[in-house]
Amino acid sequence: MVPLIAVFLGILIGAVVMLLSGYNPIAGYSALLRGIFSDSYYIGETIRTMTPLILSGLAVAFAFRTGLFNIGVEGQVIVGWLASVYVGIAFELPKIIHLPMAILVGAIAGALWGFVPGLLKARFQVHEVIVTIMMNYIALYTANYLIRAYLLVPGERTETISPSASLASPFLESMTDYSRLHYGFIVAAIGCLVMWFLLWRTSKGYELRAVGFNQHASRYAGMNVERNIVLSMIISGSFAGVAGAMEGLGTYGYMSILSGFSGIGFDGIAVALLGANTAVGVVFASFLFGGLQIGALNMQSRAGVPTELIDIVIALIIFFVASSYIIRWVMNRIKKEGI
């Protein structure tokens, strides 16, 4: 209930902003909606946008569940992207091996990037927030350097990966009127299951959560706190790495030199928080994010409303979800006094 009200309030205030600044909110929002649902192309694009967001959201959510704040998802996405693309370019293998291997290597790269802050936190109690911020920059510059030095082709990017490592699907593309929809959404769906299962159905997940909540009690109960912290960051990082692989193997088929952060990791923070750090919540939140971002393009194109309006709406939605306490309080008041 609260998330719905939050979305409604965010959209409502967005409409007010449009009105105040001389746009027609009805035209704006109908263009937005058409830009999400009106035909298969938009639906395809929305799902494609959601795919990495789901995975980066899972990465953040997983860490959160185990008491860690992984701001480093962005960097883990970047290294995962690069590593998977490298595997896609460097090897010639049958698809059944090549594709899983490329995704796996993306995951490993992300895991490695998560391992560093995890280890530092476990061994030296270094605050994971700064280390992950630093690791983001290191990932960005290192990836750009590696591309420029070893993988560059004209166009500021790496070569295109071999088809045997690609998630792209002419079938899905033609189904959706040439959107860039690829099989990555299946990977994302599996990711959700994995996260849920790992956290809530395995004894390792029990340990990870226990350590996240109370390290002293976990140590008392014979768990290895340090190892669990590191493991948690590794798992979180692998989700992020796979998110990167979705871009590398699915959407683009290559990696460009990045002029700045991809944004996938930072959006992942918002997605996770909006989705209350649950797998299902993350899916819904990514849909909201992905849909709004794709719809915003149509809104700009058809109704002339700047895409930034959507950033405002998203911010407000996050704000209202976070303020659920007050929404509930108001709802209680209304219930008591009304009727």
Add this chain to the structure above:
Amino acid sequence: MDIMQILALVIPAAIYAAAPLILTALGGLFSERSGVVNIGLEGLMVVGAFTGIVVTLALEGMGLGIASTWIAMIAAVVIGALFSLFHAVASITFRADQIVSGVALNFLAVGLTVFLIRLFYGKGQTDYIRNRIYREDVPFLSDIPIIGPLFFANAYVTSYIAIALTLVVYYVVFYTPFGLRLRSVGEHPMAADTMGIHVNKMRYIGVMLSGAFAGLGGAVFAVTVSGNFSGTTIVGQGFMALAALIFGKWNPLGVLGAALFFGLAQALSITGAQIPLLANVPSVFLLIAPYVLTILALAGFVGRAEAPKAIGKPYVKGSR
């Protein structure tokens, strides 16, 4: 280049790059010392940079000259403080998760400012301002041998302001009743409450000060470094400021040191390409050096940074 020349190049550049970080991190210090995490520093800087540029442009247009820039910086302080109310209301009064609220603030800041820029100017970025803060030699002091050229020649007034404010903040936080109360609220709000201190009021003040300082930080960045405003003017400086705050262990002097360290590493990474000794090092190593060094420093000699105890938790009377 000889060593003196390199230092004369790198040290002023470090101070120059550090100034916005110092200011913003000092802002974060007020907020976090009062017990409110502030991931929203980035967004507050955005708002500060936006205000700094928009106000300067407007006043310049009215013919105020360099005064417009100074007025704009003051405006950024005010607007930054007001904008931070968003975070304050959400995380203090509405008891929102402070991290979530900060993330929302960042999104809102970028969306809103760029939206407004489009509304005001019909395009995605502003023009360049004409009245920037430029470098000056400090009279007399710049003539001192060695120290002069390093610290007092070719310097920005704003850097001195940042350093002076650091000392002021240090004094306020550790030597005044206000500082003691602010810290007590961040350490043990219930204890403060029983001593008759209004916890939420102190936290509002802390967060609004963070808005004021980060707003100034953003404005200083805009009027000394970027000269105009767009959605990409502030990219990550707020997070670096947050890192400086943690690296500096929530202590103003530590923050100053951390920010200068970041500034130095950054200046070296740029200048390094032209320093004979470093010229053959692949530029990527220089680029990532600040970040790697920070991590090593944290793991090695700086060690564990202890955050204010009650940080991140909304204060609800009577809960334990």
Add this chain to the structure above:
Amino acid sequence: MSYVIEMNNIRKEFPGIVANDNITLQLKKGEIHALLGENGAGKSTLMNVLFGLYQPEKGEIVVRGERVEITDPNVANRLGIGMVHQHFMLVDKFTVTENIILGNEPKKAGRINIKKAAKEVEEISNRYGLKVDPHAKIENISVGMQQRVEILKTLYRGADILIFDEPTAVLTPQEIQELINIMKMLVKEGKSIILITHKLKEIMSVCDRCTVIRRGKGIGTVEVKDTDPDKLAEMMVGREVNFGVEKEPAQPKDVVLSVKDLIVKDARGVNAVNKLNLDMKSGEIIGLAGVDGNGQSELIEAITGLRKVETGTISLNGKNITNYKPRRVTESGIGHIPEDRHKHGLVLDFTIGENMVLQTYYQKPFSSSGILNYPEIYNKARELIEDFDVRTPSELTPARALSGGNQQKGIIAREVDRSPDFLIAAQPTRGLDVGAIESIHRRLVMERDKGRAVLLMSLELDEILNVSDRIAVMYEGEIVAIVDADKTNEKELGLLMAGGQTRKEGEAE
């Protein structure tokens, strides 16, 4: 009759609960007034209302004959009401002086005049015999010292009505005695005191009158000299309470746990346990007595694998388990009811059900091949909740929502259920009401009778004397004496704990 405080018909509700229901409490000038009630009866709530932290829904407060609205602690301070809270309200990183002056700082040119403040603190502390170092940091001083700081805080503000909320729960016997002396002196100075405590003996020895509340309702006020502990307890819980622990004489058999020449260092690197030797047999309860800080905690941590053993050995049933990891220690057959239930005993955000398998979640039937079996976990949880009378709405309730007594019962259920050969119970009844204490003591004796060895660490001599079969007294990291519980008394133990020699008179202070 003039009262300094009259709280008339106070009602205070929390969502779903009426914490105070029409309670009346009247405090005379110069008296020590006890407030007694089970855990959760509403004592702290009532006092927080008086102190301005909560606003009552109904009722009036009259201070020195005038009706007042105490809207926040500032008002209370102005009225001369000071409170020493159940959970200390001290900022760890601040100095003693800073904590005392907080909110009321002497100023000089805009800055805190710390010199003047420290001097004032010193003056007050000398006047009332509350020795403290004004410049020490709270995190570096003992609990007893911290309590003095709490008292100084109220005195610094000129309070003449003092509320003490369970001040003795965390103190050593010596410290308790000191506190009692201080309280007596304070009333002599004309101050009035409300004292909350679960220890009926304390009430009997220092208080003039006692108000009893039960489940939020006022039961009545009695003159202490006209009553006795049994009557008080009955008033409090509504039935007769049996204090003495009923048990048969112990029938010790083989040595279960044997500690030889153990040396353990504490966090500062000092030998906290120093060449300690101790044997514990099955079928007996050994009480571990000692003043807080004499190495008891470190000894237990060393046995359970939470702290490194420098030299010496620990063996369980003849098997050397020195420096085993906590998990192997547990699996070898040791149960541990930890001293700090919130820090070590529970994951407060887990459900009480999940907490019931904190030691066994990875074993069959709770999980197989790494996959958890929740139906089994919750079956077990329901069973334990039933058996150990843990009062919780359901096994799915977060542990955080349970009262301290019930949290403790949950931990005991979990540890006892694994049938360990050796059970450590560290301060198992701290802060609990007599009803809860009674059931926990019974449970420990039951375990003994099943043939287990039980180590009971407690700072309460009553508890040690009542429950143990033999008592080991620890002093400066060593066991200085082992005595039979029925052949000793409080006085002797107190002497031993202070470092005096057995049966040698005249060495005590």
Add this chain to the structure above:
Amino acid sequence: AGEEEAPGTEEDPMTEETAPEEEEAVGAEDFTVGMVTDVGGIDDKSFNQSSWEGLVEFGQEFGLEEGTDYRYLQSSDIAEFEPNLRNLVREDVNLVWGIGYLMEDAIRTIAQQVEEAQLAIVDSVVTDEEGTPISNIANITFKEHEGSFLVGVAAGLQTEGNKVGFIGGVEGALIKKFENGFKAGVKAVNPDAEIIVQYAESFNNPDRGAQIANTMYSQGADIIYHAAGDTGNGLFTEAINRARNDENVWAIGVDRDQHEEGEYGDGQSVTLTSMVKRVDTAVYLVSERTMNGDFPGGEILEYGLDDEAVGIAPSTDNMSEEALQAVEKYKAQIQAGDISVPQSDEEYEEYLSSL
């Protein structure tokens, strides 16, 4: 460098292989054209802005309506290139422009999927897997090296310390053309001059730009040329900083006349000159051709000195008479084919040895 026909902006700049196209002239009343900018947007003081100016001029000339008949979409990150381009294509816009070489992949994908679309790209040549240009994409490129050569000549003549600098945005084939053209120009008139080169690894980091310029000036370079987009604005900041402290330093602008960016005090400017690149002209011309049914799909249009599409800016206050004359002289020589301006590092090496 290819041979060109007579100069003049009114005429078709390219006639090499006018592939016969099927489509009819649409006529001004129904013709629609759109462009997709990269992150910079239409006010980036650089080529997005220039492209848009070309399109606006075209629209106004032929009475089209802004927003419906001609318009632009701004991308807020590279992931949006393709959806934005496709949005226009899906709306059956007659000609869709992608501005900047980064859009190469997006344009290629769409062109191959939607064969009836008519697309154009600036600063790049889009080829299929075999390396042949794709038939429904018009490729617009510029001879930036030629223009850069001319500003190099100016710098070579006006430097006083015999040291000049070049700041590149992101290293790659495109910016190398600027670098090598510039270096060749400097060496042509001043073989002893030393040239410091540094890449900022970013097109939108004026902060780095300023610090790089600072270092170069400190080492004695007195003229710096940039091809670094927004990063280059840091160069002007630094140059002004120094000029205000009475140092004798200059900056050379790029893409547009950057005289204004260098202004300080009353009416002075640190901008020595700028290398202009008339993307607007190219956009205008190709749009017009397409409207007239002559879409240059599959062609590589290379605009150079001949078309006045690259060259030196009109503001010449700060140039010496000698430099202006030399620039004219070398311009004629390049047009005549007497000088072949190097584009890549290898060509530059060759060029040096031929001096």
